[in-house]
């Protein structure tokens with residue numbers, strides 16, 4: 001039997017392929033298309049302490065090779081999540097991570113305090129990299145000192161698996177990841193979307209009210225692949241590669257440059273069954289290539305420097 005399992009922190013995943021935050025809903029939305037006991041897992045939409053209305057329309061624009069989004073973290077807040085959503089998620093046997101979007105250190109401490117009393121999920125992915133809420137000056141990812149203040153000591157608040165999701169748009173991400181490693185985080189989710197924009201030429205205005213939006217999809221894959229490769233050289237904790245994955249070849253590229261696992265976002269919006277589909281294809285590939293353990297693929301790329 002070929003081993004496709006990976007371990008991140010205390011969490012064992014059946015496959016190194018997860019649905020990414022914002023494109024996996026609350027997991028419930030994936031169940032008609034993917035066997036939720038078979039796949040590796042998913043990350044929820046970002047959860048904030050209080051309910052968050054989100055940005056003005058338009059929030060999505062298709063562009064060459066991908067998607068611009070400016071959702072603005074719309075969700076009903078953590079108490080609604082615990083009461084109404086978590087009970088529906090619990091039944092899935094795959095790994096389940098809660099993506100948390102704090103606006104302050106107090107927010108983050110409260111979010112973990114409220115959630116850590118609950119069961120039925122594996123860990124947290126702390127998101128300090130949302131590109132769509134500039135007006136609230138959420139800039140932890142662009143400021144090493146602010147990020148350090150936010151994340152210091154968070155490890156002591158939970159025994160669950162702890163991931164940090166970072167932006168490719170700020171060079172600070174690499175030093176922040178190193179700090180997270182020192183602080184005892186279990187892994188780095190990289191990359192979030194790239195900060196980008198679009199202009200409505202007819203009306204001579206920006207498409208998005210916020211001016212900037214997050215760019216995702218196949219066009220970002222070579223960029224994120226390189227960023228992930230760089231990140232794997234920077235930290236020793238597992239890096240979960242994200243960005244533009246549409247097929248098994250993309251998954252293998254991320255694994256070969258050293259990502260322990262991957263997440264799929266925009267690809268899920270195109271093919272909602274992609275998590276199960278690519279997991280099965282990975283299994284078949286390993287049988288065909290006679291690869292007994294997924295560990296043989298991770299970081300196997302040859303460097304001729």
Ligand SMILES: Cc1cc2nc3c(=O)[nH]c(=O)nc-3n(C[C@H](O)[C@H](O)[C@H](O)COP(=O)(O)O)c2cc1C
Nearest residue numbers: 020021022046069127192216217243244264265266
């Ligand atoms: C519509 C949409 C909503 C997203 N919402 C979130 C979010 O709430 N939290 C988060 O951490 N990332 C969010 N992301 C970023 C994705 O999880 C992922 O990091 C990014 O899109 C790059 O991967 P991809 O090219 O496979 O989509 C969102 C992406 C899209 C397209």
